[in-house]
Amino acid sequence: MAIALVMGNMIGSGVFLLPASLAPFGWNGVAGWAITIGGALALAFVLARLTVAFPDAGGPTGFVERAFGCIPSFMIGWAYWVSVWTANVTLAVASVSFLSIFVPALGQHLVLSTIALIWLVTAINWRGARAAGRFQLATLLIKLVPLVAVIILIPVAFGRAEPVAVTPFPAEGLSFAAVSGSAILTLWALLGFESASVAADKVDTPRVTIPRATMIGTLATGILYLIVCSAIALMLPAAAVAQSDAPFSLFVETYWAREPALLVAAFAAVSALGTLNGWTLIQAELPATLARQGLLPAWFARTNRHGTPATALLLSSMIATACVILNANKSTSEMFTFMAILSTSVTLWLYLACAGAALRLRVAIPVALIGLTYALWTLWGAGIGVSALSIVLMAAGLPLYWWTRHTAARPAPAH
Template sequence: MGIALVMGNMIGSGVFLLPASLAPFGWSGVAGWAITIAGALALAFVIARLTVAFPAASGPTGFVELAFGRVPSFMIGWAYWVSVWTANVTLAVASVSFLSLFMPALRDHMAISTIALIWLVTAINWRGARAAGRFQVATLLIKLIPLLTVVILIPIAFGRGEPVTITPFPTEGLSFTAVSGSAILTLWALLGFESASVAADKVKNPTVTIPRATIVGTLATGILYLIVCSAIALMLPAAAVATSEAPFSLFVETYWGHGPAVWIAAFAAVSALGALNGWTLIQAEQPARLAEQGLLPAWFARTNRHGTPAAALLLSSMIATACVLLNSSKSTSEMFTFMAVLSTSVTLWLYLACAAAALRLHVAMAVAMIGLAYAVWTLWGAGIGVSAMSLILMVAGLPLYAWTRMSAPARREKAPIA
């Protein structure tokens, strides 16, 4: 279940749309994938080692508190929580968009359908981490089908009598600018490798299970992405992939047939739904961890009889619902792009903070240096506007932190009376 949580949260909607964005980069896109996978593995290794070294820290924000104190921990944790429910809106929109190919009425009621999907998955998570974990395993097995289909079709394509035209390697070599641009695009599809550590208190034997789940899940997902996305970008005409709304379906239709290609949209919908389920678990666990650290009001950590932080779960889903309503006037693609950019930029600060915390705490320092360099480079590549938006989000939560700290003594004084 730990591996399913990591892989399920990483394999969402992005990978099914990403080949279209990467097609113009050609071989530079392949290099971009390699750099992103290496950077993600470095950061995943750092988080895994921090989990082993400080198992009582309860995840990334705990590591940041140990290294830099309570205020930086709150700012990173608060921003990460924001990124989770914005990602959930993105995933719900993508899932409904894919399903609308089979049920066109959903597209006419996009906001209502998206909200309904958010609350359906909220109901699953209300039943506890084990129920969410079972659903995660089931959806992961389904969402791997289109990825493995592409992997299987690659040798079949080369074994046919008709020659396969491969995009030629550029005679002038790879462009650093193009590689940087493609690497930034690939990061959205690899977000989520920290998921197991965020849910540390729901995992048996976390010092062993979480590092294994984190590294195995990140490596397996990275290899799949590298093979599949590179094949689609290099084995099809770049212009056709770049203008395609369903590049996976285009590949399957080219090397298999129209019938199987149609079902790719259904698998993509399940993929987004599975990721939505995993991130809904995180959107409840993250504020609960902050509450346990005394960084948010204590009621965020209160659980129902299934062990779910019920108040945090419901509040997060209500905020996600509000995001859908506030952006209902935007087109599907506009809503998806806005939420994806916001979620990616904010999560980058979490990765940067974990790498810096490892250096401060003298954990896996050589790898932490690589992870820190990668996080800084990607944040720089994301643009100054996006980075500024992320910082504003962090600062916006400080009044709540101040209120929590001021009311904490009052709660401690009243505790004996209660």
Template sequence: MAGPETAGPRGIAGADKRKLGLIGAIALVMGNMIGSGVFLLPASLAPYGWNAVLAWVVVTAGTLVLAWVFAALTKAKPEARDPAGFVTAAFGDLPAFFVNWAYWVSVWTANVSIAVAAVSYTSAFVPAIGETAFMPALSAIVLLWAMTLINLRGVRAAGNFQIVTVLLKVIPLIAIVVIAAIVLGDGRGEVRAFEMAELNGVDLRAAAAFTLFALLGFECASVAAARVENPDVNVPRATMWGTALTGLLYLLVCSAVALMLPQDIVAQSPAPLALFVEEFWAAGPAALVSLFAIISCVGALNGWVLMQGELPRAMAERGTLPAWYGRTDSRGTPVRALIASSLIATVCLALNASRSMQGIFEFVLLLSTSAALWLYLVVALAAWRLKIVRPFALVGAIYAVWTLWGAGIEASGWSLVLMLAGYPLYWWARQKASRGPVASAE
């Protein structure tokens, strides 16, 4: 990319101060994966018992396979730069545009749901937020734009913020694991008895649908490869390490809560992690879990806001979106793409302002998850066609189809409609012949 993004002074070690290092890239992956879900999932998974534990193993394994496919493609095709480039190399520009467009929709709708979740947790400390009809949506809009302002300062500022929030958000998760180990060690607690007859395909698939939601985001380092130092090395490492560490934390935390507390109580709890801490420690530390849940949401929102700017910028550089989206400032920040994405998310929040917080959350979560699944499937198929890690690509494609099936026909249908909705902009960009690199605007 021409302009300030690739020019200018570098640090002592030759690192571009406007890009993410390995730690920042790992933080981006983990920060985007660890959002609001882990604080609520044990309640959803409690009825499935050991099927939920097996679901975590299966889904984490499947996600690691897809992560390895993304990592292998990054190594083998560094010139492709990101998942859209892999799809372009395998199938051409139009299929790449469709999956990238759907993924962009997935990102800004995810931002809406995460912002609403953060506001929902905050309402426990500030009840007035939930007492007025339009306050939840308005509060979510304020939080969304606060994260947008941080990202407008540049990717390095967003990356540093992400590292801090990741360190904070894993504290309660690690605390749950430590408490569980201590309680089991001194005999004060026990794990629900395992029965082979309890395992079945129906419950496993249902539990897997929940666990899948929590693992979306492993591809973030690959999508933002243009903003990562030494991407052919750091992106694969960040993808695999971030996915593995997050999957392990989820498995231990959710299994401990779901299997060490009474099933009916956990299933009815609005704050299952806090319930676990209160049961085996004290009420004071349990109250802090809600605070950490807010931090977790804010950190995830920061990372996804970064992504919502990077995607349209990269698409504009390829000429599949109008060049306007690709303009950057002197720090290489895609200001126009960031603002445009946040404006769309704001409109989505405003149109749903009359809904409850839960209503908004559920509405946009459906759109976000289903749209992201197509990217995973098509990238796996691209790896197969390009003859890169074919056994993993085949397993990854099968896993993606299985998860699409689990998401339901309605969700998959909406995601296909959203793909087609972006075609007019693609046609316009092609008519403008915006195929070359986009110069940065000083």
């Protein structure tokens, strides 16, 4: 279940659109994948070693608190929490959009359908981490089907009589700027390898389970992405892939048939739904962890009889519902673009802080240096504007932090 949480949170709806964004990069995109997978594995290893060294820390925010204190831990955790429930809105919208191909009425009532889906997944998570884990495992097995189908079609395509027109390797070699540009996009597809660590309080024997789940999930997802996205980008005309709204369907239709290609939308809907389920678990566990650290009001950590942080779960879903209503006039693509940029930049600060914490706490120092360098490089590549926005987002929660600390320090009234 922990592996399913990691892989399920990484493999979302975005991967079904990512090959279109990477198509113009050609072989530079393949190099970007290789660098991103290496950087993600380094950061995943750092999180795994921190979990072994400090199993009771409560995840990434606990590591940051031990290394740098309460305020940096709160700022990182607050911004990450905001990015999670806002990204959940995007996932719900994407799932409804894919499903509307088969049930047009859903698309005609997008806002109501999205809100209903958010609360359906909230109800699943209300039943506890094990119920959410079973649902995550089932959706992961389903969402892997189109990825495996593309992998099977690769040798089938080369075995046909008609030659496959593979994009040639550029005569001038790889471009550093192009590789950097593609690496930012590929990192967005790999966000989420920290999920098992964030949900550490719900994992049996976290000292063993979390490192294994983190490394296995990250490596398996990275290899799947590298093979599948590279095949779609290199085995189809770049212009056609770049202009396609469904590059997976285009690949399946080109090397198989139109009917199976239509089913990709159904798998994409399940993929988005599974990712929404995993991140809904995280959106409840993260503020509960911050509350247990004394960084948020104690009521965030209150649990129901299933062990679910009920207050945090309901509040997060209510905020997500409000976001759907407030953004009712935005298109799916506009919401995707904004949330991809924001989620990537905010999560990069989390990765950067964890790598810095490992160095400060003297855990996995050589690998932490690699992870720190990679996070800084990618944060620079994301742009000054996005990085500044993420800093503003982190600072926005400080009044709540100071109010929480002030309230906790206030003496209890005499009776």
